[in-house]
Amino acid sequence: MSKDIQADLVRHIARLSRIALDESRADELARQFADILGYFDKLQELDTSDVQPLVHPMELSNVFGADDPHASLTPEEALANAPQRDGDFYRVPKVIGDSL
Amino acid sequence: MSLEDLSAMELAGAVAAGKVGAVEAARHYLDVIQRRDGQVHAFNQVHPERALERAAAVDADRAAGRGLGPLAGVPVGVKDNIVTDFGLTTCSSRMLAPFHSPYRATVVDRLEQAGAVIVGKTNLDEFAMGSSTENSAFGPTRNPWDLQRVPGGSSGGSAAAVAAYEVPAALGSDTGGSIRQPAAFCGVVGFKPTYGRVSRFGLVAYGSSLDQIGPLARDVADAALLTRIIAGHDPRDSTSLDVPVEDYLADLEKPLEGLRIGLPREFYTQALDAEIAQTLRQAARTYESRGARLVEVRLPHSRIDVDAQGQLSSYAVACYYIVAMAEASSNLARYDGVHYGHRTPQEPQDIIDLYCRSRAEGFGPEVQRRVMLGTYTLSAGYYDAYYNKALKVRRLIKNDFDRAFEQADVLLCPVAPTTAFRLGEKTADPLTMYLEDIYTISVNLAGLPGLSLPAGLSKTSLPIGMQLIGPVCSEHRLLRAGRMYELASGVRRLRPEMAKKGGRP
Numbered sequence: 001m002s003k004d005i006q007a008d009l010v011r012h013i014a015r016l017s018r019i020a021l022d023e024s025r026a027d028e029l030a031r032q033f034a035d036i037l038g039y040f041d042k043l044q045e046l047d048t049s050d051v052q053p054l055v056h057p058m059e060l061s062n063v064f065g066a067d068d069p070h071a072s073l074t075p076e077e078a079l080a081n082a083p084q085r086d087g088d089f090y091r092v093p094k095v096i097g098d099s100l
Numbered sequence: 101m102s103l104e105d106l107s108a109m110e111l112a113g114a115v116a117a118g119k120v121g122a123v124e125a126a127r128h129y130l131d132v133i134q135r136r137d138g139q140v141h142a143f144n145q146v147h148p149e150r151a152l153e154r155a156a157a158v159d160a161d162r163a164a165g166r167g168l169g170p171l172a173g174v175p176v177g178v179k180d181n182i183v184t185d186f187g188l189t190t191c192s193s194r195m196l197a198p199f200h201s202p203y204r205a206t207v208v209d210r211l212e213q214a215g216a217v218i219v220g221k222t223n224l225d226e227f228a229m230g231s232s233t234e235n236s237a238f239g240p241t242r243n244p245w246d247l248q249r250v251p252g253g254s255s256g257g258s259a260a261a262v263a264a265y266e267v268p269a270a271l272g273s274d275t276g277g278s279i280r281q282p283a284a285f286c287g288v289v290g291f292k293p294t295y296g297r298v299s300r301f302g303l304v305a306y307g308s309s310l311d312q313i314g315p316l317a318r319d320v321a322d323a324a325l326l327t328r329i330i331a332g333h334d335p336r337d338s339t340s341l342d343v344p345v346e347d348y349l350a351d352l353e354k355p356l357e358g359l360r361i362g363l364p365r366e367f368y369t370q371a372l373d374a375e376i377a378q379t380l381r382q383a384a385r386t387y388e389s390r391g392a393r394l395v396e397v398r399l400p401h402s403r404i405d406v407d408a409q410g411q412l413s414s415y416a417v418a419c420y421y422i423v424a425m426a427e428a429s430s431n432l433a434r435y436d437g438v439h440y441g442h443r444t445p446q447e448p449q450d451i452i453d454l455y456c457r458s459r460a461e462g463f464g465p466e467v468q469r470r471v472m473l474g475t476y477t478l479s480a481g482y483y484d485a486y487y488n489k490a491l492k493v494r495r496l497i498k499n500d501f502d503r504a505f506e507q508a509d510v511l512l513c514p515v516a517p518t519t520a521f522r523l524g525e526k527t528a529d530p531l532t533m534y535l536e537d538i539y540t541i542s543v544n545l546a547g548l549p550g551l552s553l554p555a556g557l558s559k560t561s562l563p564i565g566m567q568l569i570g571p572v573c574s575e576h577r578l579l580r581a582g583r584m585y586e587l588a589s590g591v592r593r594l595r596p597e598m599a600k601k602g603g604r605p
Contacts, residue, residue: 010472017459019463020459033469035531036421036473036530039417040477042415043415044485046401046415051495054498055309056339057548057572058339060338073202078202081198081200082440083440093448
């Protein structure tokens, strides 16, 4: 499945990842992805039909915290690292557009 | 006797006894950093003023007769992916280059409550993704044993800082070997505790089911001391283990009786450098001479294959990188150029353009590669073939360890296939770099504790590490087993030429 990694697919993955792709790197990335995914294909050698996936080493479930109020960040602290702000809000460019 | 000769434990003792002032110790190490770190570049930032202030507070506590903590006045370095509410937390990324954390990690709290003096933040591969500390936006760290060589990674800054005697101890984080492999390359002790043993609150997330914080130190006793301080349940990390922390220093000097040392057959093959293999066999004999029994165990799903071209492969490496990249792609979605971190300076067309350009400019090539591959393996049509398959193999890897621990108390393994390699040697091919982790990643997949400690030096005077792996929550026995080797072999507190008295890089 990994042999067919082409620059087009790299563009698609970059888009899904919300990373602007440097066009000059698309072919190189396609080659690297094919290598790495080809390596991942090694797992197909193993029969795992009767194996349950292990998502987490400790297999914890339902860890509940005490329902006690505690201090959280103030708006000023939360916004201190914002690249752009407007009062108590993060400022972003227009959200409505064609590219969504 | 110089201040630098004292281990963390000895220094804290000397401070408590009034033989050394905390300010004196802080000044001394700040001066060492000043003299040596230009060559090593272990630190991203040093905070002399704050360090001296904290040290003065320790001295004042002592003068007032208040009780001192077990790390009173001990300067420590903290990996720059652990948040501090002073200075910056950059993850060695352009993305977070200007980031001031509004809060601090639990481990930072615990260190300071114990009296430690945090002197600065150490370099790493960007977002902890790498095995050489060459993927840092602020330039690579160099190995104090040979400045042309890498310190390993991703906690290369912490390992190099300890090896160069710029600090007695430091904290790192380990997702696939990021504490243990740099410890081996730099000739220091590195300990990755059981998953959840140490709170991850305030550790910038990379692979959340794999990440764990742990210490780097000059000997096992100091590693045990630091682990005891940072370990424990934390309600702010829901994956932290609600299991009592043992006193890792208790009986530390007492050899374990009837210890069963397991040697995984799959790890002692032609994939391993001959000199390392020989050193590990010698280490096994050292244990045997102290009454331990050696048993061969099997870890079939961590097997390492070598093809005709000498290319290594292993199920564990494939499994690990699928899981780690998938988790990374999800964790790093938070860097959006909106809430904090880098935002593209160009006027974006819309919000998606803002995300895409901020991330392309803020993340380095390896981080972009991992986020993209993780996104791909989680995407519709590939989820089962890659991600779900990897999770199933992950269980097989864990089951192998469960079986091995029926026969052995501790597994004795290599840390890395070779000693420290040269800068630039493995940067061209990402896959070659991933294979650095071939002996360390299974431990993270299974959530086990792994201790890396110096086994000896190579003919070319480069450190050779060895790894001890134990079952979940076996920290105490693992540290005792490590200490047993350290005392029996005399291999500890290794010191490269540049870190010796009068030694100059």
